[in-house]
Each structure stands twice: as C-alpha cells, then as structure tokens.
Amino acid sequence: MRILIVAHGYPPELVGGTENAAAALARALAARGHEVGVFAGTLELRSPPELSRADDVDPLTGARFPVWRAHRGDLYFDHWQKSNSAHVRALFREVLADFLPDVVHVHHWIRLTRDLVATAARAGVPAVATLHDLWSTCLIAFRVRPDTKEFCEAPLAPDPCIDCANHIPPRTPWVPREQLVMELYQRRADLVRELSLARAVLAPSVAHARTVDLFLGRNPEDMPLVVVPPGRELPLRRPEPLAAPGEMQPLVLAAWGHLAPLKGYDLLLEALEILGAGDRVQLEIAGGEVDAEHAASLHARADRRPGGSEVRFHGPFDAAKLDREPVSQAHLMVSGTRAHESWGMVVDEALTLGLPCVLPRSGAFVERAAEAAARHAPGWALLYERGDAHSLAAALRRVLDEPELLGALRGALPPAELAAPSLMAHVDATLKAYHVALERGAPVLPAVPWFQERMEAAAERDWDRRLAQSSGEALGLVPESKGGA
Numbered sequence: 001m002r003i004l005i006v007a008h009g010y011p012p013e014l015v016g017g018t019e020n021a022a023a024a025l026a027r028a029l030a031a032r033g034h035e036v037g038v039f040a041g042t043l044e045l046r047s048p049p050e051l052s053r054a055d056d057v058d059p060l061t062g063a064r065f066p067v068w069r070a071h072r073g074d075l076y077f078d079h080w081q082k083s084n085s086a087h088v089r090a091l092f093r094e095v096l097a098d099f100l101p102d103v104v105h106v107h108h109w110i111r112l113t114r115d116l117v118a119t120a121a122r123a124g125v126p127a128v129a130t131l132h133d134l135w136s137t138c139l140i141a142f143r144v145r146p147d148t149k150e151f152c153e154a155p156l157a158p159d160p161c162i163d164c165a166n167h168i169p170p171r172t173p174w175v176p177r178e179q180l181v182m183e184l185y186q187r188r189a190d191l192v193r194e195l196s197l198a199r200a201v202l203a204p205s206v207a208h209a210r211t212v213d214l215f216l217g218r219n220p221e222d223m224p225l226v227v228v229p230p231g232r233e234l235p236l237r238r239p240e241p242l243a244a245p246g247e248m249q250p251l252v253l254a255a256w257g258h259l260a261p262l263k264g265y266d267l268l269l270e271a272l273e274i275l276g277a278g279d280r281v282q283l284e285i286a287g288g289e290v291d292a293e294h295a296a297s298l299h300a301r302a303d304r305r306p307g308g309s310e311v312r313f314h315g316p317f318d319a320a321k322l323d324r325e326p327v328s329q330a331h332l333m334v335s336g337t338r339a340h341e342s343w344g345m346v347v348d349e350a351l352t353l354g355l356p357c358v359l360p361r362s363g364a365f366v367e368r369a370a371e372a373a374a375r376h377a378p379g380w381a382l383l384y385e386r387g388d389a390h391s392l393a394a395a396l397r398r399v400l401d402e403p404e405l406l407g408a409l410r411g412a413l414p415p416a417e418l419a420a421p422s423l424m425a426h427v428d429a430t431l432k433a434y435h436v437a438l439e440r441g442a443p444v445l446p447a448v449p450w451f452q453e454r455m456e457a458a459a460e461r462d463w464d465r466r467l468a469q470s471s472g473e474a475l476g477l478v479p480e481s482k483g484g485a
Contacts, residue, residue: 002035004101008108010040018132022107030063037099038067041111047073049087080139085113086453096123117194126437129198136191137215139165149261169476174466199437202228204343205364231426236323238354238416254330256286259295264336269306270389278308288316334358348420356409360386376412
C-alpha cells in the first residue's frame with residue numbers, strides 16, 4: 001500500500017508528541033514493506049514557498065522513505081487567521097501527483113492548510129485523520145486561556161474565542177470584528193468538513209473524540225470514529241516497590257513532564273499545603289523548565305516546604321530512561337494537569353513502572369480508570385476533581401489514612417508487558433482504518449475555482465503587509481507605553 005503521512009512537523013527538526021507519533025508510524029509501516037511518504041510542515045521559511053525533500057530511515061530495518069517539507073514564505077503562519085494556505089495546498093497537490101498514494105493519513109493541519117482531506121479527495125485519494133489534540137476546536141490550540149491559565153469549556157464561537165485569541169500576539173488591529181467573526185465560522189466549517197470527508201477518524205479515546213465534537217458543535221454520530229490508542233515501545237524495567245508508608249517511610253509521590261502552567265504543578269503544591277502532612281509525604285518532580293517565570297514560582301513555593309513536605313526537582317529527563325530517574329522510586333504517580341488529556345502517555349509510563357496513579361477526573365483519564373476499575377475494583381487510579389486542590393488533598397489523605405488502599409491499587413496494576421499499547425498493535429489498528437478508507441473510496445468534490453486561490457494568496461500578502469505597517473505596541477509584541485511627562 002502507498003501511504004502518505006501528513007503532519008505539521010517531522011523529526012529531527014520538530015520532535016513533539018504528534019510529530020514523534022507520525023514518525024514512529026511511518027517508520028513502522030515502511031519496515032513492514034509499505035511504500036511510505038511524508039508531507040510535513042517546517043519552521044524554515046522560504047520565499048517563494050517551495051518543497052524540500054529528504055529521506056528518513058527506519059533505524060531497525062533500514063527501510064528508507066521520502067519526507068517532503070512544505071516551506072511557507074508568509075509571516076506567523078501558525079496564527080489562526082493563517083490556517084488556510086493556497087501555497088501549501090498547491091505544494092500538497094504536487095506531492096500527491098508525484099507520490100500517487102493509495103491513502104492519505106492527516107495527523108495535523110496547523111502550519112499547513114485546513115483543507116488537506118478535501119484536497120486529497122479532489123485528487124481521488126481517500127483520507128483518514130487522527131485527532132491528536134484540541135487544535136481544531138480552539139484558536140490558540142490548547143484550550144487553556146492565556147489570562148487565567150485555566151482550561152476553557154466554551155464551544156468554538158466568536159464569544160469568547162476571538163477576544164481570548166487576541167491575548168496571543170500578534171494582534172490584528174486592521175481586521176474588522178465582523179471579518180474575524182466570519183473567518184472563525186469559515187475555519188470551523190472547513191475543519192468540520194475535513195472530519196466529515198475523512199473515511200475514518202482516529203482518536204486515542206472515545207472521551208477525546210466526544211470532546212472535539214462538543215466544542216466544534218458536531219453530532220458525535222456524524223464522525224466515523226475508530227479508537228486507536230497511541231502505541232510505543234517503553235524499554236522501562238519495573239523497580240521493586242517501595243516499602244509501605246509508615247513511621248520510617250514517607251508516602252512518596254512522583255510527577256513528571258514540562259514545568260508549564262498547563263501541567264498543574266502549582267496545584268500539587270497547593271494540595272500538599274492543604275494536606276499538611278509534614279514529613280509523612282514527599283514529592284519528586286522531573287521536567288524541563290519551558291516557562292522560566294512559572295518554574296521560578298514553583299521553586300519559590302517549594303522552598304517554603306508546602307505543608308511541611310519535602311519537594312525535590314530533578315530537571316529534564318529521557319522518557320526511555322525514566323526507570324533510572326528518582327521519580328521511579330515512588331508509591332504513586334500524581335498528575336495535576338488542567339487539560340482534557342486525549343490519552344495520557346504519562347499514565348502509560350507510570351503503569352509500566354508499576355506506579356498506581358492519582359489523576360484529575362477529566363478527559364481520557366476517566367475512561368481509562370473506569371475500564372481498570374471494571375476489571376479490578378478499585379482499579380489502579382484514584383480520581384479527584386480537575387483543578388481542585390482540596391479534592392486532590394482528600395485523595396492523598398485517603399492513602400495516608402487507609403493503609404490497605406495502596407496495596408489494592410498496586411494489586412490492580414497490569415503486568416509490565418501489558419501496561420501500555422504496543423506500537424505494533426497501533427500499526428495493526430491503523431492499517432485496518434486504511435483498508436476501510438480504500439473500500440469507501442474518495443468522496444467526490446468539485447474543483448477549487450481558479451480565482452479562489454488567487455484571492456487567498458492576495459489576502460495573505462495583504463495580511464503580511466498590514467502586519468509590517470503596524471507598531472509593536474499595536475501588535476501586542478511589546479508593552480504599551482504609559483506616556484507621561
């Protein structure tokens with residue numbers, strides 16, 4: 001099968017979760033003998049826009065395949081008002097004509113163009129799409145409000161989304177409000193169309209797919225949903241469990257991931273303050289400091305020993321060597337995330353390490369914990385109300401006050417070899433979705449009118465021109481001057 005993988009970035013240039021997932025899938029498919037190509041976004045600008053080509057290689061089998069990168073020449077191409085690109089569409093058509101795939105697999109639209117599935121359909125190629133995150137439902141990607149740092153529960157609509165997006169520079173003061181409203185509705189309509197045209201929509205959990213539908217205002221029954229948990233190989237050994245908490249052994253909690261507001265480490269510290277358990281509890285944290293100001297505030301708060309408990313920071317870590325980090329020597333993994341997690345790879349890592357979990361009651365965490373509890377009450381997780389430090393403190397209090405609880409949580413853990421979905425299982429499920437797409441064939445769409453792309457390109461040039469004419473203050477790139485004598 002000839003398969004074209006599409007993502008907004010690709011290693012080694014870009015190595016986020018979605019990019020790594022796309023690369024792992026592409027290499028595994030190539031290793032199985034499929035003809036694979038990749039069409040990816042890049043941060044490298046080129047004017048005029050053009051394609052570059054390189055090869056990627058599966059490190060285990062040596063299978064080699066092409067990676068085309070679409071270089072844009074316009075400014076701030078990750079901005080929500082730049083989510084439609086005639087230039088990228090033309091480059092994508094060029095790759096489709098050159099590679100002639102049987103099926104296209106879209107992993108993301110940002111940095112590319114929001115009509116990838118439609119463009120493939122016009123070329124006679126059926127497509128599937130994977131919902132990795134909530135970008136399709138939010139103008140600033142992650143549904144975390146810049147002003148409050150809280151997860152946003154509002155459906156995608158002019159109010160409050162336009163004003164919220166305005167907190168992220170560059171602002172666009174030359175665009176009238178009425179035009180912004182129309183652009184938002186057009187963006188939403190285009191992405192809803194993408195999901196409707198896709199012959200299968202893959203999501204890591206039912207909860208995530210329903211969240212996307214909720215915020216886009218779609219009917220969940222309209223989506224040809226296939227649940228495909230993310231797969232990867234975790235070469236982690238399961239350490240010997242710590243002795244039970246007692247007079248000589250504190251309850252050791254572990255948390256890992258970037259020290260960013262979204263991850264909720266401040267919530268963990270607040271819960272320890274509320275718990276007030278002193279040296280009966282210890283918190284180990286590993287993660288890079290991607291937000292210096294936020295990380296500094298966490299260190300300052302931890303230095304005050306919240307609730308009298310010891311808090312230690314261990315810095316960045318390699319997920320493949322997590323079993324060698326201090327966070328692996330713990331009783332429980334605890335997450336403070338404020339996001340609706342689509343799956344939660346940190347949970348895969350914790351379960352592989354043999355750590356029960358304390359998780360917020362949101363997103364895929366609820367789904368995964370419920371499935372575990374159905375097999376083995378009480379399951380391997382305790383749930384608390386998302387964003388509620390008092391609720392988290394109450395969950396931790398249970399572990400301290402109910403000596404048998406930790407043992408029950410440990411007893412519900414899956415064997416290490418079954419703790420996380422394997423990459424091969426993920427590939428098998430994805431291939432089944434490709435076969436469904438091939439059986440259904442590409443939907444029939446009319447061609448894009450010749451004048452539409454010229455109008456889009458002209459609008460893009462005007463956007464960049466008006467941006468260049470605006471001051472840094474007007475764009476929100478520098479603080480507004482206070483004036484005065």
